[in-house]
Amino acid sequence: MRRFFINLKYFIEFIFVRLLFLIVYILPINIASKFGAILFRLFGRLSKSHITAIQNCHHVFPNLTNREVKKIVFKSWENLGQTIFELGILKKIFNKSNYIQTEGLHNIKEIIKNKRPTIFFSIHHSNWEICVPLLDRLGINVGAIYRHINNHYIDSFVLEQRTGSLQTNTSFYTPKGKQSAKDILDAVKNKNSVFLLVDQKDSAGEDVILFNKAIKTQTGFLKIARKYDMPLVPMENKRLKNGKFKIIFHNPIFYNDSHTSDADMMHKIHNIIEKWILSNPTQWFWQHNRFN
Numbered sequence: 001m002r003r004f005f006i007n008l009k010y011f012i013e014f015i016f017v018r019l020l021f022l023i024v025y026i027l028p029i030n031i032a033s034k035f036g037a038i039l040f041r042l043f044g045r046l047s048k049s050h051i052t053a054i055q056n057c058h059h060v061f062p063n064l065t066n067r068e069v070k071k072i073v074f075k076s077w078e079n080l081g082q083t084i085f086e087l088g089i090l091k092k093i094f095n096k097s098n099y100i101q102t103e104g105l106h107n108i109k110e111i112i113k114n115k116r117p118t119i120f121f122s123i124h125h126s127n128w129e130i131c132v133p134l135l136d137r138l139g140i141n142v143g144a145i146y147r148h149i150n151n152h153y154i155d156s157f158v159l160e161q162r163t164g165s166l167q168t169n170t171s172f173y174t175p176k177g178k179q180s181a182k183d184i185l186d187a188v189k190n191k192n193s194v195f196l197l198v199d200q201k202d203s204a205g206e207d208v209i210l211f212n213k214a215i216k217t218q219t220g221f222l223k224i225a226r227k228y229d230m231p232l233v234p235m236e237n238k239r240l241k242n243g244k245f246k247i248i249f250h251n252p253i254f255y256n257d258s259h260t261s262d263a264d265m266m267h268k269i270h271n272i273i274e275k276w277i278l279s280n281p282t283q284w285f286w287q288h289n290r291f292n
Contacts, residue, residue, distance in 0.1 A: 040081025
């Protein structure tokens, strides 16, 4: 009986989300994005994640006042709301000229030309859902890992939105876990690339410094990079005005130095993503329990 009511609750939540996405789809891109920002700014503060976000922000910016920290966190809620609502209109965003600007394509010119398997990495910043469809449109076959949503109806719906934003059937998403490890390794062996978001906690990972604190961090992908001689390409993601975005492809990092440990390389990656966060703190996902 308990299972029945949980399933009913999940289904009602799914219907609500589906209706919201239908409304979002018929709205102009800017209005849909602002709608998400307003809703999440209003209701985000009511969640437990709001306290986590404030604590995280205080850790990174110890000299800011409570008011200044809350301003960043509220803007972060707005960005999260925009990202979620934009998930339902990714195709519309990509179809608009100049809505997604790119920089540094020359840094991956040879990778695209030679179809070299590569690990592209970014963080939960701006709208991270744009990254995989962009790589797919650049002619890069890419596999990406996503985290399951407990509500299986919504989980399937979100996956449908993600896969629906792709232009090809050669790129894919795989759920985090044993299956994703197999899927990603198979993709690499078949000369495909990988996209990862590397800013969240991994309880089974190694201790690596981020913003002056040692935290459990995923480093398994670095073993794959070394074993298969895959370059690491940082993808910086910025939200601009009027619903536009800029994706910057930075110089590839070649991880073939046997004297460098995975933890040392991850520390270098953390140095990169720290700069991204500090340059646009309101666009980072502060709500994740990263530092505890």
